[in-house]
Amino acid sequence: MPEITGLRGDDPAEVAGYRLTGRLSSTVYAGQSAAGETVAVRLLPAEMDPEPFLRTIEPLQALSAVSTAQILATGLLGEQAYVVSEYVDGPALEAAGRTLNGVALYRLAVGTITALVAVHQADLVHGDIRPGNVLLGPDGPRVIDVGLERAMAASAISTRKVAVPAYTAPERLRGAPPRPPADVFSWAATMVFAASGSAPFEGGSMAGTVDRIVNGEPDLPDLGELHGLIAACLAKDPATRPAASDVLLRLVGQTSYLTGQVVTGEPPSRPTEPPPRRRVSLLPLAAAFVVGALVSGAGVYAVTGGNAPARTVTAATSPASPASPASPASPAATPTITSAQTEAPLEKVEKKAATETKLPTIGVTLHEHPNDPVRLVSYVESTGSFTSYAREKSGTFKAVGVTEQPLLSPGGDWVALNPLLKFQGSELDQVKFTKLSTGESFVVSTVKKPLQSLIPVWSRDGGKLLLSVYNRESKPARLVGFVVIDLATRKAVHVETEYLDDATLTYTFAPDGTIARGYWDGKRGGIEYYDMVGQVTKTMHWVGLPRGASWFSPSGKRFATVCPDGKSFCVWDTKGGARQATVPFGHSNGSFLGWFNETHLLVQDPGKKKGTQVVKIIDLVGVTERVLADFAKDDPALIQFARVQGR
The missing domain is CATH 2.120.10.30 (TolB, C-terminal domain)
Known part of the structure; x- marks a missing residue:
């Protein structure tokens, strides 16, 4: 369970109708709705320009909540932007204090790649997959901070200070913007951490780690049946990595018996033959x-x-x-x-x-x-x-x-x-x-x-x-x-x-x-x-x-x-x-x-x-x-x- 500390004297008492009950970190609060549901409230730095941030984060509110912490509300508190999201009652993967293997690792892999599928199918990217952004909730893993780095970058604010870019794709280290293949690379590196407790390109220093990510081969533990798939996701060339959807179907090969989503379209005319298939991904x-x-x-x-x-x-x-x-x-x-x-x-x-x-x-x-x-x-x-x-x-x-x-x-x-x-x-x-x-x-x-x-x-x-x-x-x-x-x-x-x-x-x-x-x-x-x-x-x-x-x-x-x-x-x-x-x-x-x-x-x-x-x-x-x-x-x-x- 995440540690919640007391509020400080200069902390707000309420954001967007949610009563703040404690601190989860220096910028994230625990809150409670009028119905008693716990939420996480992130209050962005006062010096950042809130408008580009809110424009960038807005599409994420419509994102499927499958294996992600759903964004519930965004807006302004005075001149500061805020994001209210679903609270996940569980530790971050990096703080779990144990490694995973067998079925536990397989379940983590399926749950987290499912989140990326939903993000990518919405034409979005996460941009910051790492062990600190995967929470081990009571109902399965949840990926948090979806799109936050991109939204922060839109306001020229860094989302975090990175001591070692251990989970960053090589093309991003060369200055490329975050794209889906980079998410897949970071996901695979995070799965290696889950299995071994260390990053696959650990180099002892920032320079050494960057050099290994760009030029070296990963250190992979025993990943069982996941080994070949994880290795493919860590390819240097983003064009050769499998898409998140392909990773998911290789992992499980299952499809939905039941779905709550409804696919709609214009009413049909009467063809004499079935119309040619144009793939619409579900x-x-x-x-x-x-x-x-x-x-x-x-x-x-x-x-x-x-x-x-x-x-x-x-x-x-x-x-x-x-x-x-x-x-x-x-x-x-x-x-x-x-x-x-x-x-x-x-x-x-x-x-x-x-x-x-x-x-x-x-x-x-x-x-x-x-x-x-x-x-x-x-x-x-x-x-x-x-x-x-x-x-x-x-x-x-x-x-x-x-x-x-x-x-x-x-x-x-x-x-x-x-x-x-x-x-x-x-x-x-x-x-x-x-x-x-x-x-x-x-x-x-x-x-x-x-x-x-x-x-x-x-x-x-x-x-x-x-x-x-x-x-x-x-x-x-x-x-x-x-x-x-x-x-x-x-x-x-x-x-x-x-x-x-x-x-x-x-x-x-x-x-x-x-x-x-x-x-x-x-x-x-x-x-x-x-x-x-x-x-x-x-x-x-x-x-x-x-x-x-x-x-x-x-x-x-x-x-x-x-x-x-x-x-x-x-x-x-x-x-x-x-x-x-x-x-x-x-x-x-x-x-x-x-x-x-x-x-x-x-x-x-x-x-x-x-x-x-x-x-x-x-x-x-x-x-x-x-x-x-x-x-x-x-x-x-x-x-x-x-x-x-x-x-």
């Missing part, structure tokens, strides 16, 4: 999942309800959507909107839970009823050995693996275990299958390195497993196809697709057993259906973007997406694409998880207490019927909700 969304899954051990799988294209493609038969989201829908231009209740009888949801089940190792409390058609069926511990658990038909949870993503089949007996750490002793990616009732197990190889198979989804009959395939070495990493594993034959079929698409829009099984996925062309989002040679057979370009892998309802007659306007969830008819319901977001940071029954959705929203989350059952007008689970922290540990067999 990697910060993937980063959010990665941090949850492997940094704080968190993330939520969508409900699994049993449930590259050729140039010439058959277009969807449904009419196009309206020309403007503000314009009334024309019957000739958009699918007919019907009442959801006329399409399916309103299904009952038990208003009160009958049992409460606590899973203390992941901080989750389940509020279940015997009549629920959906329940939690698997999870991964967020600390310790990262043990994977699957729920037996009796209701008890059984340990089934370690550092593996468990996915229980619709039949409730077979568990697919997808390794979170790939290529451990083999060039082949593999999936392990274990039968809960007998302990029988077997392994199926999917693709060969550098490809990876991720985001498993069971078919509705439990006979096949679908995984999305990524090229981990392409720049940027792309979704390049899918793999289908047949449980009966124990063989995998790898299907390449012509479109190399965004990594966050993964494949899933459609109700009829064909393959479907969302797509984003830079202007609009929709869905596509594929055959087993990778060709698109149908597209619905007006429906918006699906989330996760479980957007089809239990009957398969409808599916849900984030609406094209990005302001609500839309429910569509699967056959023709007519809109059946528009469901308002419960919270701006909420996420769609899947279907509870035919007329209710599962969503994840922030809880009443800061840092908590809830999974809620809502109807198709957005009314909450019941809370299904409480999460004691923002991101619970790799949880899978799934349908109960026969319901």
Whole structure:
């Protein structure tokens, strides 16, 4: 915990409505909001020109808070500029007093590079990555002072006095401005410090260190699987270093099942072919999942309800959507909107839970009823050995693996275990299958390195497993196809697709057993259906973007997406694409998880207490019927909700 000392006589009592409670350093104070939340308040030197500083720091307020200390407010106190940011209750890496290895080092690497991904995707740079700017918070590492050096430089003020520029990229020592490759270099040097307690170019003096950074080779400790990646990031030539996004995907190779971010665009026109792909990176969304899954051990799988294209493609038969989201829908231009209740009888949801089940190792409390058609069926511990658990038909949870993503089949007996750490002793990616009732197990190889198979989804009959395939070495990493594993034959079929698409829009099984996925062309989002040679057979370009892998309802007659306007969830008819319901977001940071029954959705929203989350059952007008689970922290540990067999 950072040391907080008392205020001095000349210190202000309040800044921007935050009451100051103590000093964290000579320029940073601890403060408290009216709601009692602790913040960090930096008061800039009185001699600096505040206007250029505030202009430079302003874009950082919109930055994703994934693994960074979020900026809450900026402004002037008299003639002094201030920055109010999220308080991280943990020591700086340089003061932690210990070195890291194994899983701990891996988690630190993922968390901190995730922060850089978010910064760089916002067309910003950090400019000052070092052990003093990485805090080891209780919910994972946080990178602080993002962009502060650049903002201070705009006012001709140095952010800090550097005794030894041990973490500075060689091009910056030659006078180049801070750019993303320099951040990657500094990140790698900081990871070396985390593993060894010293900088990789330590030269005994400033001159010696500068000479080693510019001309010498780094001293690298035993970094395990990170060794080659860290060495590549410390290359002298910035052009040869991997981008932060590539580093992240090489480390984890995972993408988001759930995201709270909504991608919007202009409403679609009706093409006869899918428009050519123009890559719009959604990697910060993937980063959010990665941090949850492997940094704080968190993330939520969508409900699994049993449930590259050729140039010439058959277009969807449904009419196009309206020309403007503000314009009334024309019957000739958009699918007919019907009442959801006329399409399916309103299904009952038990208003009160009958049992409460606590899973203390992941901080989750389940509020279940015997009549629920959906329940939690698997999870991964967020600390310790990262043990994977699957729920037996009796209701008890059984340990089934370690550092593996468990996915229980619709039949409730077979568990697919997808390794979170790939290529451990083999060039082949593999999936392990274990039968809960007998302990029988077997392994199926999917693709060969550098490809990876991720985001498993069971078919509705439990006979096949679908995984999305990524090229981990392409720049940027792309979704390049899918793999289908047949449980009966124990063989995998790898299907390449012509479109190399965004990594966050993964494949899933459609109700009829064909393959479907969302797509984003830079202007609009929709869905596509594929055959087993990778060709698109149908597209619905007006429906918006699906989330996760479980957007089809239990009957398969409808599916849900984030609406094209990005302001609500839309429910569509699967056959023709007519809109059946528009469901308002419960919270701006909420996420769609899947279907509870035919007329209710599962969503994840922030809880009443800061840092908590809830999974809620809502109807198709957005009314909450019941809370299904409480999460004691923002991101619970790799949880899978799934349908109960026969319901």
